Amino acid sequence: MGTGHPAAARAFVDNRERAHWHDTALWFVREKRDKQAASLPEWETLRETASAIKLHTQTQLAEYLLEFESEAAANGCVVHWAETTSELNKIVTELLQSVNAKDVVKSKSMLTEECHLNEHLAKHGIDVVDTDLGERIVQMRKERPSHIVLPAIHTKKEEVGELFHDQLGTEKGATDPQYLTEAARQHLREKFLNADAAITGVNFAIAETGGIVVCTNEGNADIGVSLPQMHIACMGMEKLIPKLSDLSVFTRLLARSATGQSITTYTSHFHKPRRGGELHIVILNNGRTELRAEPEIREALHCIRCGACMNTCPVYRRSGGHSYNTTVPGPIGSVLNPAMDPKEHNSLPFACSLCGSCSDVCPVQIPLHHQLLTIRHSVKEAGGLARSKRLAMRLAAMVFKRPWLYKLSAGLGKFAVRLTPRFIKYSRLNVWGKGREMPPTPRGSFRKWYQKNGGNRD
Amino acid sequence: MVVTVTDQTTVKESILAKIRAVELPAAPHPLSDGLLADAIEFTDSVATFVHSAETVGACVHQCISQQVSEIWEEICKTHGPGLTAHVSIDGLVDNDLKEDGPHSAAELVVFGTSGALGVAENGAIWVSDEKIHHRVSLCLTQHLVLVIYAKSIVSNMHQAYAELQNVREDYGVFISGPSKTADIEQSLVIGAHGARTLDIIIVEE
Numbered sequence A: 001m002g003t004g005h006p007a008a009a010r011a012f013v014d015n016r017e018r019a020h021w022h023d024t025a026l027w028f029v030r031e032k033r034d035k036q037a038a039s040l041p042e043w044e045t046l047r048e049t050a051s052a053i054k055l056h057t058q059t060q061l062a063e064y065l066l067e068f069e070s071e072a073a074a075n076g077c078v079v080h081w082a083e084t085t086s087e088l089n090k091i092v093t094e095l096l097q098s099v100n101a102k103d104v105v106k107s108k109s110m111l112t113e114e115c116h117l118n119e120h121l122a123k124h125g126i127d128v129v130d131t132d133l134g135e136r137i138v139q140m141r142k143e144r145p146s147h148i149v150l151p152a153i154h155t156k157k158e159e160v161g162e163l164f165h166d167q168l169g170t171e172k173g174a175t176d177p178q179y180l181t182e183a184a185r186q187h188l189r190e191k192f193l194n195a196d197a198a199i200t201g202v203n204f205a206i207a208e209t210g211g212i213v214v215c216t217n218e219g220n221a222d223i224g225v226s227l228p229q230m231h232i233a234c235m236g237m238e239k240l241i242p243k244l245s246d247l248s249v250f251t252r253l254l255a256r257s258a259t260g261q262s263i264t265t266y267t268s269h270f271h272k273p274r275r276g277g278e279l280h281i282v283i284l285n286n287g288r289t290e291l292r293a294e295p296e297i298r299e300a301l302h303c304i305r306c307g308a309c310m311n312t313c314p315v316y317r318r319s320g321g322h323s324y325n326t327t328v329p330g331p332i333g334s335v336l337n338p339a340m341d342p343k344e345h346n347s348l349p350f351a352c353s354l355c356g357s358c359s360d361v362c363p364v365q366i367p368l369h370h371q372l373l374t375i376r377h378s379v380k381e382a383g384g385l386a387r388s389k390r391l392a393m394r395l396a397a398m399v400f401k402r403p404w405l406y407k408l409s410a411g412l413g414k415f416a417v418r419l420t421p422r423f424i425k426y427s428r429l430n431v432w433g434k435g436r437e438m439p440p441t442p443r444g445s446f447r448k449w450y451q452k453n454g455g456n457r458d
Numbered sequence B: 001m002v003v004t005v006t007d008q009t010t011v012k013e014s015i016l017a018k019i020r021a022v023e024l025p026a027a028p029h030p031l032s033d034g035l036l037a038d039a040i041e042f043t044d045s046v047a048t049f050v051h052s053a054e055t056v057g058a059c060v061h062q063c064i065s066q067q068v069s070e071i072w073e074e075i076c077k078t079h080g081p082g083l084t085a086h087v088s089i090d091g092l093v094d095n096d097l098k099e100d101g102p103h104s105a106a107e108l109v110v111f112g113t114s115g116a117l118g119v120a121e122n123g124a125i126w127v128s129d130e131k132i133h134h135r136v137s138l139c140l141t142q143h144l145v146l147v148i149y150a151k152s153i154v155s156n157m158h159q160a161y162a163e164l165q166n167v168r169e170d171y172g173v174f175i176s177g178p179s180k181t182a183d184i185e186q187s188l189v190i191g192a193h194g195a196r197t198l199d200i201i202i203v204e205e
Helices: A004-014 A016-039 A043-059 A061-074 A085-098 A110-114 A117-123 A133-140 A157-168 A177-194 A220-226 A246-258 A288-292 A298-302 A308-312 A314-319 A330-340 A357-361 A368-381 A387-400 A403-419 A446-453 B005-021 B045-055 B065-078 B102-107 B157-164
Strands: A078-082 A103-106 A127-130 A197-200 A204-206 A211-216 A230-236 A266-270 A278-284 B059-063 B083-087 B108-114 B117-119 B124-128 B143-149 B171-175 B197-203
Touching: A004 A016, A004 A314, A016 A246, A016 A308, A016 A314, A016 A357, A043 A061, A043 A246, A043 A298, A061 A078, A061 B005, A078 A085, A078 B005, A085 A117, A085 A197, A085 A230, A085 A278, A103 A177, A103 A220, A110 A117, A110 A230, A117 A127, A127 A133, A133 A157, A133 A177, A157 A177, A177 A220, A177 B102, A197 A220, A204 A246, A211 A220, A211 A230, A211 A246, A220 A266, A246 B157, A288 A298, A288 A330, A288 B005, A298 A330, A298 A368, A308 A314, A308 A330, A308 A357, A330 A357, A330 A368, A357 A368, A387 A403, B045 B059, B045 B117, B045 B197, B059 B065, B065 B108, B065 B143, B065 B197, B102 B108, B117 B157, B124 B143, B124 B157
Parallel strands: A078 A278, A103 A127, A103 A197, A197 A230, A230 A278, B059 B197, B083 B108, B108 B143, B143 B197
Antiparallel strands: A204 A211, A211 A266, A266 B171, B117 B124, B124 B171
């Protein structure tokens, strides 16, 4: 395929040293997650329970949404409903205009990225500052997050140093993370204190109590929403959980899976606005009801956005989050995006070796690699496969169906590979050979070896 | 506001209709009493709590109730001159911020209050804004002090939420350690936006 993920990943992959650095950084996070998972004997029970709670919630979603709305209203919050991203943007814009807000602080929210809310508000003269350090870095670099939990994981400290020197006036050449973080703290403190309103995402919404939970390590959500008069929380309808006590399951899984912490520094439960303030909660659909209707994809709505599937994915680690060209990259992004917009994202389910590691680490047991395979089938059915791949697959099917032909072609192939000159073997037709060497062809065949050493069957 | 009530009702009804159009096979809630069977429990939950809290960067003091005020004074002295405030700490007369606007909390050098419970598995303490004039004080202060009773420490989050049942504080937060970030090359930096340090005073009755 000349476009899509492979093309978008090329520049990243070409810089071997950097790709290796990125790979190592994420593997480090994956290992921290493993230690946390191993520290709890009940880890697998927790995953099963979390998955079952999410499944249960989906079966009674309408009832739980209504319960949430009425409980939130009883707490003094206002719930808004948005079918599309543009409806959400409109609601948020009008709310902000109602308090004449010009400067808005936002804590991390992948949902508002999904809606391109910042750009929309900018058009209405409203300035949004992302306050999570990683998000602030990518915002200043005019990029999008490359990871849902570690937005600036693709950025080196030297680059952050240069960026902060240019925009925040830090010392030239300074790269110490402690120093740079302190500079961001001072810069964002001023933004917090001067904000007219605050926007956050939602990690969990509790139907039983009408409350929302936001998890951060930096404390940016708590500071952001507790100073100005208005707090707007934006959530996808899949964030809903039935009961307050369900949080015990999810808070134990989220940070352990995400960053290898036993819990985030701040797990903040908002039931009422701050004294004298107002709290608005916007619930977004944007295709989620369609996903819910797909039996084989439905479980992707269980996702709690921990990013563990990204940290473990051999393709993500080596190609970088930006190569996916989506708000949510990695394995879960390769399910969600093509499921919502198959034309635009049909290369993503193939950015996968089907190793299954994503499914193994997923805290809510989404069968990600099975779903990726399912979506590959739909891409093929829709005629979205490249011609070279289609032909190769048809040829392979023909050979594999006929043992005599397989035997013949395996024998001939061995010689062919050995004798074919490099310039033909690694021509443009062999996509697989880009940046890879074919393995040396063995002298004997497995069939012969097995006849000699193995069983009695042919 | 341009978004009228009718608009909102229509959007809501249409979303609910789309959900109801797809009936999923029944799947019961897996936890009938909210508790997970076989969740980890620690024989010495206080010692485990101390270890967890120190791992996430907190400084732990263990004492008897008569010593709390003395330790509070010491912590305030360590963090230097400046505005301090405290609420609901046994042995100390409340001294919260009095100004109306929450922005006054930006001047806080040390803020102290009590937590309802501590969680051994992760060093988190539950704090609510019930008695605190400005909830933002918890995060906006440079240094935070939280007092908990040793007997209020539970092993895991299941037990913690069981204790919090029927509690619907306006705002409540599990705080585990001082604020932190690792957004620059995965290097852990303590003191992101929230409190730079967390001192925990465990009162052993």
